[in-house]
């Protein structure tokens with residue numbers, strides 16, 4: 164899909180949208196695109212610039228690929244940026260399990276999500292980036308014996324003043340913790356303090372062990388780490404680790420190093436210099 168730069172301009176407050184979608188991850192982009200294709204006026208708000216970095220193992224399982232195909236986005240899977248993986252290499256110390264996984268897809272997440280946002284825009288959704296959204300409340304208006312509900316969403320651009328917009332509905336697709344619902348309106352979500360935290364890095368490495376077409380997963384006592392080679396030759400690493408262990412592991416690269424060693428997977432030398 165052609166490059167497009169998304170708008171940072173927050174729309175006028177008076178406009179009543181059918182739907183405001185908060186968060187331009189796969190959930191938000193696909194929801195915004197689908198709603199726009201069905202004729203709804205859609206505002207998709209993302210707090211970061213697109214493409215944005217995203218911690219992810221970069222693998223699409225068959226269900227994920229099926230969702231894209233069902234949405235008519237099969238062309239994405241044929242992109243040269245997407246490669247395929249047929250083998251899953253699971254390693255826990257001396258135990259190694261190698262499983263055939265059919266034709267799974269491997270794609271850098273920042274690229275995939277950026278493409279999905281462009282498809283949402285091409286379908287007619289208005290995409291606004293670098294703007295944080297927060298659901299302020301729901302209002303009911305009685306008109307001709309009909310109750311109309313509208314959601315007020317506050318938009319805070321990274322540079323500029325807060326503006327309020329209204330919509331018939333809001334789709335909250337803002338990921339873990341649902342930050343856009345925090346604010347004392349009866350919604351709350353808490354992430355358990357002992358939940359594992361995600362960390363990731365993508366870096367150049369020609370380490371021979373890590374071959375394109377295989378998904379490597381190492382498991383240790385304090386977390387797990389996945390490694391795949393992307394179509395451009397770089398390695399994508401993503402891990403989930405215990406937060407208390409992380410703080411005693413000498414930083415993110417140190418934790419990744421220890422996880423790989425414990426799982427008995429090779430440590431690429433470039434891992435230490437990578438931006439985690």
Ligand SMILES: Cc1cc2nc3c(=O)[nH]c(=O)nc-3n(C[C@H](O)[C@H](O)[C@H](O)COP(=O)(O)OP(=O)(O)OC[C@H]3O[C@@H](n4cnc5c(N)ncnc54)[C@H](O)[C@@H]3O)c2cc1C
Nearest residue numbers: 186188189190210219220221222295296337338343361402
């Ligand atoms: C270590 C790790 C490895 C993983 N590996 C894989 C994998 O290999 N394959 C896979 O399919 N899944 C993987 N996942 C899971 C995957 O990343 C998530 O399931 C997926 O990102 C969820 O998509 P989403 O659209 O719901 O949310 P997200 O992708 O998190 O998108 C939410 C968006 O909302 C934006 N946002 C947040 N708050 C606001 C706000 N107030 N206003 C505006 N925007 C906001 C965020 O910036 C973000 O862009 C992995 C996760 C982790 C932690």
